[in-house]
Amino acid sequence: MDWIDLRFTRFIPADGRLLENGHQSLGMMLLAFLLVSIACYTVLEVIERIRQAQQPLSRWLWRIVGALCLGSGSWVLHFINQLPEAEHAHIVSGASANFSSLCVATVSAFLAMLSISETHAKPARLLTTALLISLSSGVLHVFAIAQNDQVIALFYSPLLVMAALTLSCAFSCAALFSYERQYAHTPSISLLSRITASVSLALAIEFAHSSGIEAIATDVATVAPPSALIGESHMALIVSCLALLGFAASLIAAARDKQLLVNQRDFSRMNSLLNQLDHARTSLQQAANYDGLTQHLNRRGLNLAFTEKLLKHQQNSTPLGVLVIDIDHFKRINDSLGHAIGDSMLKVIAGRVSSALRNDDVLSRLGGDELCVLASLKSKDEARVLAGRILLAVKEPIVINGRSMVMTTSIGISMFPEDGDTPDELLKHADLALYQAKGSGRNQMHSFNSQLKAKASVELLLEEELHNALRSDEGLQLFYQPILDLHSGKLSKLEALVRWQHPQRGLLSPDRFIGIAEANGFIAELDNWVLRRACCDLSLLADAGHEQIKIAVNCSALSLGRKELVKEVSDALLNFSVAAQRLELEVTENALMGNIEQAVDLLQEIRAQGVSLSVDDFGTGYSSLAYLKRLPIDTLKIDRSFIQDIPSSHEDMQIVQAIIAMAHSLQLKVVAEGVESPEQLSFLRNLGCDSIQGYLLSRPIPMQQLLSFLSDYSTENSFVYNP
Missing domain, CATH: 3.30.70.270 (Reverse transcriptase/Diguanylate cyclase domain)
Incomplete structure (x- = not known):
């Protein structure tokens, strides 16, 4: 068939006629618009499937489905709208012409699908797609009319053609823009946006058809019209049903694909969550079982x-x-x-x-x-x-x-x-x-070895028994070793020494259980017991007429680091109504040097109460004169290790002489421990030592014997007193 004559003109020829002149029924127009709206909605669903498809083959298959829906929707609109009234029966196209126009519509729609199916289309691509949809609709209508053998020539009005394309393109842009924005809203608003986009796209196709028809006049050959085999209504119904079946099948397929995709995403999300849980569990196990610093097992x-x-x-x-x-x-x-x-x-x-x-x-x-x-x-x-x-x-x-x-x-x-x-x-x-x-x-x-095990078992048992002895206040007792003032010849002071009368092991000295108390964290409890018992005995001594005698109580290194010690001292003095001047606190040299800053502050607070302070075992540690000058102490006690070899050790004699001279230069009193012979006593008296203690005077004795010892002591003991 030869292509018909196409002409652009502002005037309709005298022998031409408009293709449509208000002869379509309103029902047919509404049916056509409804079908194309459904087609557009289906196309939008298909576009979503294309964008979410993972495989390239799936995307191409969905593009073909979308092209068929868009093309057939546009073709159905043209077909129903061109169904004739009786007086226009001669312009209905034949089956081959309709099939050709359907193919043209599908190919044009496929080009539009290629453009719009990209993920998150840009404005330029949206505009291109809208123009393609408008042009494809216009091409479809012109091609469908041109396929009729009875049409000799088509006359176009340029202004009406441009108006039709402009309106169609505007509605297409609005539809596509509304579709792109739907993902930013809630599901209900998203559905409304999609319906709005479908209606707008259908209006675009309708304008491309209706306005384009108004712009076309024809010369039609005077040939007798063919006899109608099927009525207009039946034809419209058949085409509509076939189109609806196709659209429904496409929507069902799209919905099923969407559900499959949702299931796949849920499955992937579940796998991801399980992987995250496994990773978290592994991390927790790593944190729970491995040391964060060395990265080895904890x-x-x-x-x-x-x-x-x-x-x-x-x-x-x-x-x-x-x-x-x-x-x-x-x-x-x-x-x-x-x-x-x-x-x-x-x-x-x-x-x-x-x-x-x-x-x-x-x-x-x-x-x-x-x-x-x-x-x-x-x-x-x-x-x-x-x-x-x-x-x-x-x-x-x-x-x-x-x-x-x-x-x-x-x-x-x-x-x-x-x-x-x-x-x-x-x-x-x-x-x-x-x-x-x-x-x-x-x-x-x-x-x-087995000896260590036996020793550990004994120490464990001793630890438990020592705890019980402290709680029940049974077994522990204080022994006192007198300290003689060499200037006055009087017993001026007593050193309190704790002993433990064990029910099976007999009387235990401090070296058997002090270390256990320190290692197991209750040395402070033991020190406090000694402090309170010493204050109680000071009260008893005062009642017996020995109110001038002082008692020196040892303080462990661990207790010296406790701020509670200050209150424990004041509470013990207050509870037993003992003057603070009658109590002396003894600390070892190494205990002082272990934390000198804290020790100085703590001792100053105790000294402020009136309690005197002394440094025990002096000479065995690593103190210096600079530290010694800072300490608020009253007395230095020379360790027995420097006394025991006098007078045979010339080096020890020089050390003792230096300590006494240094202490006196710092206005400190000196007590020599471990004096056991008259020669040692004579040497110390000649050096100006202030006090002595040791077996020469007395061994440590319990409180019951102490009162008798103090009563029996007199100036008859001339071996220790020589003014």
Whole structure:
């Protein structure tokens, strides 16, 4: 078929006629508009499927479905609107012409789908797509009319054509813009936006059709019209039903695909959440079982690894070595250089210990500066070899922030099965061996043995019994050793010494249980008991006529760091109505130097109450004159180690002479401990020593004997008094 004549003109020819002149019924127009609106809504659903499709093939298939929906919707609008009234039956196109026009509409729609189906289309792309939709609608209508053999020529009005395209493009832009904005709203508003976009797009196609028809006039050949095989209403109904079936199938497919995509996303989200939970669980396990500083197992992780490793060795009947490692004097690093330097040093030492181990050995940080190693070893000799490697590795100089430092370690060793068959027992025995190594001078290793176990059992029992003795106030008692004033010849002072009358072990001296109290955290309770009992005995002495005698009470290093000590002293004096001048607090030289700043402040508060202060065991520590001058003390007590070899040791005599001269220059009194011979007494008197105490005068005696001793004492004891 030859292409018909197309002409642009402002005037309709005299023998031409308008293609439509108000002959379509309102019902047909509404039906056509409804169908194209449904088609547009389906297209928008399909566009969403294209944008969310994961596979390229799926996107192309959905583009084809969208093109079929858009093209058939536009074609249905043209087909129904051109169904004739009786007087216009001669311009209805044939089947081949309708099929050709449907193909043209589908191809044009496919081009538009290629443009709009990109994710988050930009404004320029939206405008291009709107123009493509408008042009494709116009091309469809012109092509459909031109396919009719009875149409000789088409005359176009340029103004009406431009108006039709402009209106169509405007409504297309509005529709596409509304569709793009729907994702920014709630689901209900999003649905309303999509419906609005569908109606706007349908209006665009309607304008492209109706306004374009108004712009066209035709020359029609005078041929008799064909007989109508099917009525107009039936034809419209058939086409509408077929179109609706196609649109419904497309919507159902889109909805199913959407649901599948939602399910896939939910499944992916669930997998992602499960992966996150697994990652979080792994992170929590890492945090729960590993030390954050050294990245080795912590105590909890060690317990799990220990149980697993021990079970394997029990099944194979092979030995397992447990090494507990403590860094010597690590507290000094934290106190002097700060915890940041201490942490860095701890990481370096942990790395060096790890480098000395084998691949299957387990290293953990128990806490603080204590490490633990689990190693498959054949004997304690092999364990000592491993411990020796660790000692050598740690002793290498460590350079941190430009400072080179040398650190040492102490190591305790226990073996499965000879030293225990549970993790707790093996760790406890390795700890006991570690304490033995530290007590032997540090920087060495020590293996657990039965003697350590027996000693630990005894100390554990003593700890429990000492607790009970303090709670029940039974068994503990104070012994007093008199102190003689060499200037007046009077017994001016008593030193309170605690003893424990154990029901099975007899009378125990302080060296048997003071260390237990200090190691287990109740030395302050014991010190307070001694303080209160001494004040009670001061009250009894006053009632017996010895109101001038003072009592010196020892204060441990741990108690000297407690601010509560000041109140405990004042409460004890107040409760027993004792003058503060009758109480003296003795502190060791090393206890003072351990925390000099805090000790000075604490002692000044006690001194302000009227309590006198003395330094015990002077000469055995590392105090200096600068520190000694700052301390609010009244008396220096020369340690017995400098007295016991007098007069045979010339060096000790010179040391004692220097201490007495220094103390007197600082306006301090001097007490010599451990005086046991008249020669020692004579030497000290000649040097101007103020007071003495020792076996020459009396051994420590309990309170019951003390009153008799004080009553019997007189100036007859000329061996100690010579004014």
